[in-house]
Amino acid sequence: MPDMAASLSPLLRFLRFRSVSAHAGSAPESARCADWLATHLHGIGMQSVRVVNTRGNPVVVAEWLDQPAKPTVLIYGHYDVQPADPLSEWVSPPFEPTIRGDHVYARGASDDKGQLFTHVCAIAQLLRATRRLPANVKFLIEGEEEIGSPNLADFLREYRQKLAAACAVVSDTLMIGPDQPAITYALRGSLDVELELTGQRSDLHSGNFGGALYNPLQGLCEIVAKLYDGSGRIRIPGFYSHVSKISEAERNYMRRFGPSDAKILSESGTELPRGESGFTLYECTTIRPALTITGITGGYQGPGPKGVIPARVSAKLNLRLVPDQEPAAIDKLLREYLASVAPAALRVRITTQKATRPSVVSLCHPAIHAAFSAYQHAFGCPPVFLRSGGTIPVVDLLQQILGIPAVLMGFALPDDGLHAPNERMHLPTFLNGIAASAYFLKEVGRTTPTAFHHRTVDHARASNTSVVFTGAYV
């Protein structure tokens, strides 16, 4: 059994760093956090530990490669965290980790410092007990995940050789509950676009000019209203052309093991859903694309009225894409559609802010087998396979640049409060996670590197996986 006290003490220290990547002023604290992490990894026996500077926050790398005949696992994690506001809603301060009952409360307790530490602790225990690991290990720990990993692609390209591995493990996803682990095998891609509309030269008085002009804010709403049809489908021509049809076997599996409509409604705090007809809400949020207006900026936002026709307004659009939608192609379709529905009196400017391809990991990959066994051993229950509606850019980058699949071994629970006040980590799950990590390395160590090389990586394809849903695992 893992040793709670020994495991927890360094994690509590790690959680005290205010490594909020969204705050420009926190760069020095992030650097201190990276240095501390490197020292800790060195202390537990990792080798070639380095803190590598980037244009943003540094990346921490480390390795243990004393098993030349065994495959290498690249463990990815991030030491940066979300901003902690609203601070007033925290029961204990976000950067003063506090144990209450079965939980540690702190910003990052789950996302991702706590989940990353399941692996750090597992390796520390293995090295302490046996002076060796069952497979080779590399760590890749960045400090900018919460702001979209802007410097990670360049880093991966530069250190491609150095980071070579048979597979990656990313622990930054959810389980179903403490007794029901899950392996996330598919992520939606994302495309973030800003739409700006400009009308007249400057803001105008709505009394003097109201009725004579096309109000840009009115035009913006009219454009946004044309993005969805009445049945919840996106109206951009060609938008669904490359959406993969998912096998009936997989859809049956999803209906059996995935969250029900009632569960999703309850978790979201909604009474009436608005999904695409013909799909469950779980399907709507995973195998179907979505378009969300995440923000509108326009006109007066203070208290009371103000008689103004704003000259320039903007909207942020977040699209979630599924295989085989290519962000660049969708971006082009979106731009064409927005231009076609925009009122002639208004000038349109579209800026693409971020794009990540959807990704699917083949469930036939030996690393998935290893993770399956590890969960089963550690939690006493086989994991279910989940699709996620979210996007983890590193998964796509690892596939594209290093050519390896990422096994998403999540240890967070749905009520851990990720990105919210009172974020926490469930300690029994943390201990099981440490055990699962150790088992995973043992399972990988039972295979040879060539077993991994024979497997191809599915680049955002949902094929190849149907075998799993027809009985291989379940």
Add this chain to the structure above:
Amino acid sequence: MPDMAASLSPLLRFLRFRSVSAHAGSAPESARCADWLATHLHGIGMQSVRVVNTRGNPVVVAEWLDQPAKPTVLIYGHYDVQPADPLSEWVSPPFEPTIRGDHVYARGASDDKGQLFTHVCAIAQLLRATRRLPANVKFLIEGEEEIGSPNLADFLREYRQKLAAACAVVSDTLMIGPDQPAITYALRGSLDVELELTGQRSDLHSGNFGGALYNPLQGLCEIVAKLYDGSGRIRIPGFYSHVSKISEAERNYMRRFGPSDAKILSESGTELPRGESGFTLYECTTIRPALTITGITGGYQGPGPKGVIPARVSAKLNLRLVPDQEPAAIDKLLREYLASVAPAALRVRITTQKATRPSVVSLCHPAIHAAFSAYQHAFGCPPVFLRSGGTIPVVDLLQQILGIPAVLMGFALPDDGLHAPNERMHLPTFLNGIAASAYFLKEVGRTTPTAFHHRTVDHARASNTSVVFTGAYV
């Protein structure tokens, strides 16, 4: 000739007060502004100067009544100003009045501190030169015009006797250009409403939930898109039922003397108009109602993307009404329509913030004759009679509560940037305005109080005035 240096120095001091009535925090500054104004009025020789507290910002009153045989003019103005944002677009800071070329730049330079000061300066010069005024004068200067004069009606009711006068003068409207003065005889009413939409319990992750829910921000845009039809007409059923038909004589006058479509487009900095078909843009902004979305608040507005589905969003709606649209009746129609087009999945809350009836002043009133002569003398050119698309709540209140007409002697120019960044006052026009104010008092002084009492006030009716448009003045 008015003395520029003597007139300008107090105005520049007046413009430094950040008397932004929309900002609750500016109440102390508004009080300081009122105190300063009272001291200044006392200094120039006004009597019975008082700063009267209300539930909001104080009202400044003053009088000079030493001509018992002459009529009394009530000069109304407001010392509060619009918010100055967006601050980044100001060439010089909004509350540091700056003279560049022929203009003073500052928030309030034109609306309304500058226009009010044409009268203050005229009276100061008359009292300095002759120790008397040609007619009796009362000042009524409030500090809440830009938020809809919420406490003015109560104030007028309480001080009805004290404020008795033959007519009011309000200088808070536009001329056609520096060489073409104008008397505004009709104002649109206004109705300000806030529409709030609530969806799920709290903000959600657009990856995890995008595609399953009705995004309140999407729903808001869809509602707003349903407010106008494709031809520029408002789609609220019954909205146009009580819109008065204007006489052909008046429409002919408007076409001959009012601003052309080209002029309105040029002044607004727009290339393509969007008026109601069958009406000139001048008509669209004066004798036709309008509906403007003046602001939307919803979701993320910072730099870069954020994957959020906002739980609560809102829009501000500003309607401009014409005779005989009653704000209360329109408010009811609007609420019914918004409720009928709102998606069932979202909760709607509608708050009425402000309502003012449209108003029309009879052009047969002797005060209009006096203003006509005053403009002709001061500017060397007879004024034209204009309708305005704007709303000045006090005009309706003065008619309803004190029973007197308000002569709208505007001295602002169309390119003064009212309510916009880089608001300014044209100094040559300011000096002519001072001269016009002095002439106006002299003209009023030539009549007797009874000449005024025999005239009835038109309560928001466009009748009675046709005589003017068929040759009385032009």
